[in-house]
Amino acid sequence: MESCIFCRIAGGAIPTAFVHEDGDAVAFRDIQPQAPVHLLVVPRRHVASLREADDEALLGRLLAAARQAAAKAGLEQYRVVINTGADAGQAVFHLHLHVLGGRRMAWPPG
Ligand code: AMP
Numbered sequence: 001m002e003s004c005i006f007c008r009i010a011g012g013a014i015p016t017a018f019v020h021e022d023g024d025a026v027a028f029r030d031i032q033p034q035a036p037v038h039l040l041v042v043p044r045r046h047v048a049s050l051r052e053a054d055d056e057a058l059l060g061r062l063l064a065a066a067r068q069a070a071a072k073a074g075l076e077q078y079r080v081v082i083n084t085g086a087d088a089g090q091a092v093f094h095l096h097l098h099v100l101g102g103r104r105m106a107w108p109p110g
Contacts, residue, residue, distance in 0.1 A: 001046045006094035010044045020069035024061045027069035027099070036102025037073050041066045047095040050084045066097045075101035081109070 001007045008014045010026045019039055020027040030038040041062055047053050063080070070078045078101030083089040 004046055004094050006042045006092055007046050010042050020072050022065060025065040035100040037075055039069050039099040041069055041097040043095055048093045049095055050082050053095055062097055066099050070099050079105050
């Protein structure tokens with residue numbers, strides 16, 4: 001999708017250093033990190049949000065990509081977050097997994 005920032009990053013239109021990439025997904029550093037390590041794992045295929053994600057096998061591979069990206073970034077302990085919908089904090093409507101680590105996390109989240 002031409003207008004989607006994460007499609008443009010995943011497709012190479014916006015040069016970005018990938019922490020991890022595979023056939024399904026790319027992982028790169030968040031531009032406004034909320035933790036010492038803050039990665040985004042983004043499917044190459046445009047899916048607006050988890051609500052629209054109908055490919056369960058892809059969802060499994062995205063979790064595996066998150067695990068690999070975390071390992072490549074040196075994280076052993078981390079949190080994976082998927083904001084779904086504006087009220088949940090989703091601002092970019094291309095499915096993405098946040099991988100946050102490098103500090104102790106609070107619970108409940110805000
Ligand atoms: P969300 O609020 O769950 O939709 O998360 C979107 C995330 O994308 C935010 O944490 C932003 O800081 C991040 N973001 C937006 N544009 C970029 C970009 N060009 N490169 C890296 N991260 C971005």
